[in-house]
Amino acid sequence: MRSSRIPGFYKRTVEERRELLQEALELSEDDLSVLTSQEALPIDTADKMIENVIGTFPLPLGLGLNFLINGKDYIIPMVVEEPSIVASASHIAKIVRDAGGFKTEASDRVMIGQIQVVGCPDFDAAKNVLLEAKNELMEAANAAYPSIVARGGGARDLDVRILNDSPDSSYGTMLVLHLYIDTCDAMGANIINTMVESLAPTVEELTAGKVYLRILSNLADRCIAKATCVIPPKLLATGEYSGEEVRDGVVHAFEFADSDPYRAVTHNKGIMNGIDPVVIATGNDWRAVEAGAHAYASRFGSYRSMTKWSVDQEGNLVGELELPMSIGTVGGAIRVHPISQLAHKVLNIESASELAQIIVAVGLAQNLGALKALVTDGIQKGHMALHSRSVAIAAGATGEMIDIIAEQLVKLKEIRVGKAKELVEQYSK
Ligand SMILES: CC(C)(COP(=O)([O-])OP(=O)([O-])OC[C@H]1O[C@@H](n2cnc3c(N)ncnc32)[C@H](O)[C@@H]1OP(=O)([O-])[O-])[C@@H](O)C(=O)NCCC(=O)NCCSC(=O)C[C@@](C)(O)CC(=O)[O-]
Numbered sequence: 001m002r003s004s005r006i007p008g009f010y011k012r013t014v015e016e017r018r019e020l021l022q023e024a025l026e027l028s029e030d031d032l033s034v035l036t037s038q039e040a041l042p043i044d045t046a047d048k049m050i051e052n053v054i055g056t057f058p059l060p061l062g063l064g065l066n067f068l069i070n071g072k073d074y075i076i077p078m079v080v081e082e083p084s085i086v087a088s089a090s091h092i093a094k095i096v097r098d099a100g101g102f103k104t105e106a107s108d109r110v111m112i113g114q115i116q117v118v119g120c121p122d123f124d125a126a127k128n129v130l131l132e133a134k135n136e137l138m139e140a141a142n143a144a145y146p147s148i149v150a151r152g153g154g155a156r157d158l159d160v161r162i163l164n165d166s167p168d169s170s171y172g173t174m175l176v177l178h179l180y181i182d183t184c185d186a187m188g189a190n191i192i193n194t195m196v197e198s199l200a201p202t203v204e205e206l207t208a209g210k211v212y213l214r215i216l217s218n219l220a221d222r223c224i225a226k227a228t229c230v231i232p233p234k235l236l237a238t239g240e241y242s243g244e245e246v247r248d249g250v251v252h253a254f255e256f257a258d259s260d261p262y263r264a265v266t267h268n269k270g271i272m273n274g275i276d277p278v279v280i281a282t283g284n285d286w287r288a289v290e291a292g293a294h295a296y297a298s299r300f301g302s303y304r305s306m307t308k309w310s311v312d313q314e315g316n317l318v319g320e321l322e323l324p325m326s327i328g329t330v331g332g333a334i335r336v337h338p339i340s341q342l343a344h345k346v347l348n349i350e351s352a353s354e355l356a357q358i359i360v361a362v363g364l365a366q367n368l369g370a371l372k373a374l375v376t377d378g379i380q381k382g383h384m385a386l387h388s389r390s391v392a393i394a395a396g397a398t399g400e401m402i403d404i405i406a407e408q409l410v411k412l413k414e415i416r417v418g419k420a421k422e423l424v425e426q427y428s429k
């Protein structure tokens with residue numbers, strides 16, 4: 001692939017951008033045809049994906065540019081309705097690229113299946129008996145889904161916990177079995193749920209209890225991806241703000257988020273601004289990723305910042321983001337949605353682990369984009385300037401009028417629908 005650095009891409013027309021993408025990735029007309037067809041998601045396909053279908057709901061698909069991750073260039077498809085996100089990710093990726101790019105890593109792709117057991121006559125004895133039967137249970141789980149074992153995955157470990165066993169607990173005591181499963185390139189819901197459901201009768205027999213829930217856990221804390229970046233302050237200088245001022249502002253912003261859940265939620269929303277669009281574009285389950293990410297942000301006992309920003313001995317800004325990343329490159333809607341298939345082609349990835357690492361790099365970039373704006377000019381300048389186009393459309397502007405009205409709103413520093421309506425009326429006259 002050619003470089004993901006395509007300066008001024010955003011100044012081109014949609015048509016020109018498609019041509020540039022085709023050139024950069026050597027895509028065929030056929031690959032791109034999904035973008036120009038009347039129905040990007042054919043209604044017959046949509047009707048098979050969910051229930052009670054009456055139509056489809058299109059969202060913009062943009063490209064995050066400039067990403068250099070572990071020395072490899074990536075063009076990143078992002079599906080999102082909010083303006084300035086794609087610009088901001090590309091803006092920070094450009095800065096980090098000049099600092100050597102993002103470095104990422106990932107754990108093994110081990111997901112968790114849970115089995116809930118209640119009513120055991122002796123919970124400690126039940127726990128011991130399950131642990132003693134660990135190998136047999138893992139073998140039985142693998143036998144329930146042999147194809148994942150053939151791909152090199154399958155059950156890896158098993159653990160048992162007892163919940164609510166203190167006398168003052170207001171809930172009933174229960175035993176929870178965790179089955180740890182390597183799901184290879186799948187998110188793995190199907191694999192995990194099949195395995196835990198298959199074990200339930202044996203677990204009931206061994207524990208003399210009753211099994212209720214048999215389902216994966218979205219707190220996928222053994223399926224982790226991590227991104228880091230190290231940025232010399234000179235690359236952060238913005239307008240009248242020195243690089244050191246921006247760097248220190250970002251660290252203060254992190255400390256604020258890490259100490260205060262009210263701020264942490266907004267800070268982390270800014271991270272998910274980058275993560276969700278890639279998860280959606282690649283046909284993955286964003287509710288699963290969201291739920292896992294927020295729970296992971298609370299793992300030390302309170303809800304905290306997902307990212308960490310600090311200064312190293314050379315005075316560089318150091319950013320880190322580590323999250324559970326239960327995504328896949330096969331399964332679910334991934335091979336069903338035609339645009340998701342194109343997104344995977346554009347990303348040019350080999351595995352779910354590679355995709356997970358890209359996603360956390362985008363989340364880290366997105367966080368820095370928002371913080372850099374917040375500690376300098378404020379969010380309104382960059383974000384609202386781009387949002388002004390949506391405001392103009394909401395006020396009834398069409399065609400060439402959209403950019404003209406949007407520019408006037410920015411100039412007047414009044415980016416609101418009421419003002420836009422006045423301008424649309426004047427323009428129409
Ligand atoms: C918007 C920018 C990037 C402008 O920033 P800028 O400094 O004017 O950008 P620039 O003109 O120097 O351009 C630098 C690069 O940015 C990209 N870029 C620049 N402009 C565009 C554009 N129009 N379309 C596409 N890409 C764009 C592009 O890659 C460009 O490189 P080039 O191609 O020129 O070589 C900046 O102001 C920014 O990042 N703002 C923050 C935006 C943001 O975070 N939005 C999220 C919504 S707010 C929110 O929901 C989260 C929040 C804020 O609450 C989270 C929190 O509180 O932590």
Ligand SMILES: NC(=O)C1=CN([C@@H]2O[C@H](COP(=O)(O)OP(=O)(O)OC[C@H]3O[C@@H](n4cnc5c(N)ncnc54)[C@H](O)[C@@H]3O)[C@@H](O)[C@H]2O)C=CC1
Nearest residue numbers: 147183184185186187188189190191285288330331332333
């Ligand atoms: N709590 C949750 O998060 C839940 C999520 N889901 C949904 O499950 C879907 C994801 O399900 P999956 O089980 O991942 O999809 P899936 O079952 O459709 O795909 C996995 C299949 O792909 C096959 N496969 C082919 N190549 C593979 C490779 N290289 N690595 C691994 N498997 C390979 C496997 O044999 C497996 O049968 C998402 O749409 C999600 O919304 C469903 C239930 C609960």
